[in-house]
Amino acid sequence: MFRTFARAAGAPPRRLFVGSRGGGMRIVGARFLSQLQEPKEPHMATSEVPGPESQAALQRLSQLQDTRAVIFTADYNKSVGNYIADADGNMMLDMYCQIASIPVGYNSEGILRAAKSDQMAVALANRPALGVFPPADWAQLLEESFMRVKPPGMDMVFTATHGSDANEIAYKAAFMHYALKKRGGRAFSQAEMTTVMDNAPPGSPDVAILSFSLGFHGRTFGALSTTRSKAVHKLDIPAFTWPRAPFPQLQYPLDKHVKENAEEERKCLAEVARILKTNAVPVAAVIVEPIQSEGGDRHASAEFFRGLRRITEENDVLLIVDEVQTGCGATGTFWAHEQWGLATPPDMVTFSKKMQAAGFYHTRKLVPDQPYRNFNTWMGDPARAIVARAIVDEVLEKRLVEQVREVGAYLVSHLEPLGVRYHRIVRNVRGQGTFVAFDCPSTELRTELLDLMRREGVNMGGSGDVTVRFRPMLTLTKAHVNVFLARFQSVLNKMYQKHWP
Ligand SMILES: Cc1ncc(COP(=O)(O)O)c(C=O)c1O
Known part of the structure; x- marks a missing residue:
């Protein structure tokens, strides 16, 4: 203060x-x-x-x-x-970084400079209602921040407040797009105008978003209906009866289980196709994480995602890629889905966390037919966009995404042998960039490991029931990895001495 x-x-x-x-x-x-x-x-x-x-x-x-x-x-x-x-x-x-949300270090010089600027002071002192009174330089700020790193094929950005908000607003865009197509350009009917005030069809139609088992997309009402990671997040909250498809349960290391994993992915895609064709409630969009994060760092192959894109196109359903946790460089490309080699880009890409600002990228076809339909008071925040610009500048200038690739490979190459030597604790080492994880055999052993690591001076977090996730900053170097490895090995030795003397 x-x-x-x-x-x-x-x-x-x-x-x-x-x-x-x-x-x-x-x-x-x-x-x-x-x-x-x-x-x-x-x-x-x-x-x-x-x-x-x-x-x-x-x-x-x-x-x-x-x-x-x-x-x-x-x-x-x-x-x-x-x-x-x-x-x-x-x-x-x-190596946990405020639940994967610090991109370039605490009190980073670039962000502090932005924070102390006159532009930031004015943004903080005069928070605008961006949908009605944006500052005259808002377009320039968007171009210099979010649009500078826009995913391939996207030409617009909708700014929001946090990850769940970004997803929730993306769902609304999907539903409006679906209804617009269905109406074929006619005006709203009288029945739609009156039933909507009773939350009843046809004004409030039964339309769904398909999500995957163990996916996490946030905790606001709509987003929570697509979240499938932990019951505790959802209990007691009314939910939409939207469908859920199985996400591939792959075996690691991926390169040693290519055949079984391909078969598993094929089955999951067949189930997606079946749901899209037969679900009682029509599906407007599918949402997917490039790596299921909160659900336990679950990976799928580029082929799986290409197949998913093909199926959504065949069924005229939108594809939303949730890059809230994977976005902003952590997986070794600015957006994780850039590694899939898609023939057609996704319809929307949502972001938050390391961008320190939230929203979703989209194309013009997803702009609603009338103003004020996808709308709220602030619709983002210029102060957050100023911070995002400083982050993007630093990531690009310092070539941090390239650094993530190199340091991530270094980390994995040292973790894998530890997974052999300490296999009673470290299993299924996997990762893209520094978005790395391994599994413990039980939740109790994971808790003990995380606790001991903190006492040794390394802050780490878990995901799913038994997974340890690495979510370091993009500025992590090999020297930091060495600091981690020395402490990790000492903790593993202590745990082995205690449990398997
Ligand atoms: C993939 C993904 N989507 C959405 C969210 C929700 O973001 P927020 O907590 O900012 O609402 C998260 C948060 O962990 C996430 O990991």
């Missing part, structure tokens, strides 16, 4: 950063952040994470919010580059 403090006689006004630590307030000079230096390795001040300061902060926070999911409280004044600082002064190598 920035505050302007009363100035001493004759002195210029000072803008200071005000942070809090434990119960008290701490004041940090504004220049401080840009002087932070990334450490060479983790530094642990406490033997437990969360330590006492984190626990005290949590205790206070728990009076106001549900803190049961909190892992530790962080100190973002001190976090730098690939390292996250916690309230106890621990500096941990961060």
Whole structure:
């Protein structure tokens, strides 16, 4: 939080950063952040994470919010580059990165520069309703940020607030497009106009989005109906009766199970085709993640996705690629679906997380027939687009996607032998770029592993029931991987000594 403090006689006004630590307030000079230096390795001040300061902060926070999911409280004044600082002064190598959403490092120079610019101050002080009063330079900002990295074949971008929001709005675009085709250009009927106010057909038609088992597409109402990863996310919430297709359950390593995996993918595609043809409720769009992320880092081949595209085209159904977690370089191409070699691009590509801004790319055919139909007050945020521009600049200038490819290959090449040596804990090593994962034999062993890794100074996360996922920043280097590997091996040794002495 920035505050302007009363100035001493004759002195210029000072803008200071005000942070809090434990119960008290701490004041940090504004220049401080840009002087932070990334450490060479983790530094642990406490033997437990969360330590006492984190626990005290949590205790206070728990009076106001549900803190049961909190892992530790962080100190973002001190976090730098690939390292996250916690309230106890621990500096941990961060390979989880705010659930896969930090692209270029904590307190990155480029983002701080953008944050301190006049353009950002004006954007923050005057948040516009972008659908009605966009700033005169909004097109330029879109061109310099999102459109600079637009996926092949996309020429428009709809900006939103977060990943679920992006998906939800993409679904609305799909439904409007479907209804427009069906109406064949005629005006809304009187029956449509009246029944829609009762949430009844034909005004509120029964139309579906098809998603895949163990897919995750967010937690808002429409998005949640397509989320199929964990029951706990969905319980007690009314849902649309939309269909679900099986996502291939591949065997790893992929190159050693080509035949079985191809057969599994063929069966899943046949099921998609069957659902699209026979589902009681017509399907307007299929949504798919390039790598199922929350569901446990489940991969499918480029052939599978090409087949999926072909089937959606044959059935005149839209394809939405959810790149909320895979997008912005993490898989070794800016968008993961660029690796599929599609003959026709998807109809929509949704994004959020590492872009630090959300929305979806689309083509002009998905613009609704009337204004105000896919609409809300803010429709995104110029402040977030300014940050996204700084991210895109840095990713392109520093060739970070190329770096991800190289460092990801290095990481996997060192993990694979560990998967042989420590096979009781590390299984099914897989990944694209630094979007890497392995499975543990049980949820309990995974929890123990993640906990021990944090104590050693490496913050990591899980996905699915038993998977450990790597979601580092794009700025991860081989030196960071070496820091990780040394600690990982020490933790694996400790676990082996404990469980298999
Ligand atoms: C693939 C995917 N889609 C959508 C979402 C939802 O994004 P958000 O949590 O920003 O609403 C997520 C979040 O993890 C995701 O991984």
